[in-house]
Amino acid sequence: MNPTYFARLISSPRFMLLLFILLFSMCKKGVDPENSAIVGEVFTTVDQAPTFPGGQVELNNYLMKNLRYPAEAQRAKIQGKVIVGFVVTDIGRIANIEIKQSVGGGCDEEATRVVKAMPNWIPGQLKGKPVNVQTSLPFSFTLL
Incomplete structure (x- = not known):
């Protein structure tokens, strides 16, 4: 040549x-960075579930450090459980965040904010390969 x-x-x-x-x-x-659409199939049952870096203990620490009881909910004495559903992608990113169970008073928005700010997770696996996995987290808002 x-x-x-x-x-x-x-x-x-x-x-x-x-x-x-x-x-x-x-x-x-x-995840397609243009519109955050998930690329590939999303699973609900996998061999190994996605995990927060450091496991459940670190997830609890993260939530204790970052979750704040909304002032509006405190004033209105709103309590309850918010369930946030989301997908952990095959590269560990959080996508498709949605409220599965709501209590209002700003609690839904606070739970969503905390999930959006999470670091990347360790992806779930199916047959030894990382895959997109639908999961959810409960957030309890209780006045003492």
Whole structure:
């Protein structure tokens, strides 16, 4: 192959576009950053459930440190359990957050805020491969 032909080939706009598309398609996995749509199937039953980094103890520590009882709920004496559903993607990101059970008074928004701020999880696995998994977390709001 002629070296000048090769130099012209790799400097051509078509080649650069093709290379960009190829590299981008190889990197796309888990969540589409444009619209946070999940790429691939979402499972509800897996061999190994997704876990918070450090396990249940660290999840409890995270929640104690970050969850705040909303002032509106305190004033109105609102108590109860908010259940937040979400997907842990095959790369550990949190996606598709939704309230499964609501109590109002700002509690739903607070639980959602805390889930959105979570670090990436360790993905669930099915047949030894990481997969997208639908899961949920309960948040108890109780006045003392």
